[in-house]
Amino acid sequence: MALTRDQIPVRAARELRDGFVVNLGIGMPTLVANHVPAEMDVWLQSENGLLGIGPFPTEQEVDADLINAGKQTVTARPGASYFSSADSFGMIRGGHIDLCILGAMQISQEGDLANWMIPGKMVKGMGGAMDLVAGVKRVVVTMEHTAKGKPKLVKTCDLPLTGKACVDMVITELCVLEMDREKKRFVLKELAPGVTADEVKAQTQAEIIVPAKVATIEV
């Protein structure tokens, strides 16, 4: 059984470590925040200038001056800090963020990422995605394995890139893939319960490394 859309963020949350500073992208990656283990202290960074995102506010707590990068009203947790966009991206570009989790349209077999524009469609802009993948220590992508039946893990991205060779891990409903920087290929690390390596390969255009033994994703 492939993972559900709710189970992918659960698996992604296992990449968190105590004390990590993490930036979560808009959409499915944001849901990872709901699965931070209780005993773990994780600091969420919002690129519009907040380190230490708290829960969404109550009606009384809503403050127009306090939003996240998705423009949603949020709160700040104890120990939080506010800063300018220049400082925020200094943090990101300078390698001070441990992990970012974001979505993808396409990923190449060498870890190139495309997630910001489709030629011929209205381009909304890359926002902070290019800075995040260029600067954050570890880049994890959560996505559906295919789009309308077409593989998103491809030999070469034909969509415009967000960053080159920047993806460290991909988590889909079928599997977990981890980049081997020496071999420049993703290694199949885990399979969703009941999913076979052949099924993954059938839905993957990219060349991937399949070890003799592959673990099963715990759900």
Added chain:
Amino acid sequence: MIKEGANASMGSKVFKSASEAMQGLRDMGVLRDSMTVMVGGFGLCGIPEQLIIALRDTRVTGITCVSNNAGVDDWGLGLLLKTRQIRKMISSYVGENPTFEQQFLKGELEVEFNPQGTLAERIRAGGAGIPAFYTATGAGTVVAEGKETRSFFRPGDGRCGATIPGKGYSGRDGKAPQDGRPREYVMETGLFADLALVKAWKADEFGNLVFRKTARNFNPMMATAAAFTIAEVEEIVPVGAIDPDQVHTPGVFVNRIVKTQSEKRIEQRTIRDGAGA
């Protein structure tokens, strides 16, 4: 460019209304068609909303506007798009504005997308007198097309000292970089405008500014990166009333201040589950 004396003493920096804060700027050479304007804010958070309306009412056209976003249809920079006063936007993300989309698709509006951190740094650099800098952001993408690129070792050591092309070392295993291969960096240029419109929480009469929460965003850098800067604030206090340690933007960067009644619109009012709505 600004005429001689514009930065010199002109009496008080405090103006009564946003429209009065625009007065005399044409004669000073600040306001003119085809000018470049920086406008602070992230989404609708921390935008100089009344100054945007006042700029619209000056009827200046052909504006090149540097702002992270483009407002929404009927608020923020959306107001200047509606009146077609903006010719070009330099932004990182413009997804919330259908007017923008229409004008862009018809070819009436030019857009230069910058990665958000590159945009922030270009403004910071411009204000700090730095003509250009190198960044790894956008290397190997369309953003780098036509720009000079160079290989560098990544600065620093240990914590931020990765040197692996394309990617730093994994924060998880904490291993130091294994190889010393350099990485590709893209040259980006500093940005400097004729006019910056910024939003702050509090100002003193000298123009020292204090920002509030995430309404800070692009405002501090923009205040430094224009020939003339006007700050819209919620409170003006006498000189000396702000602790020097708490000043975010020193008054030297601010030419005029105006206190307004801001609406502070919210784009995505999101409430915690079970918190009652």
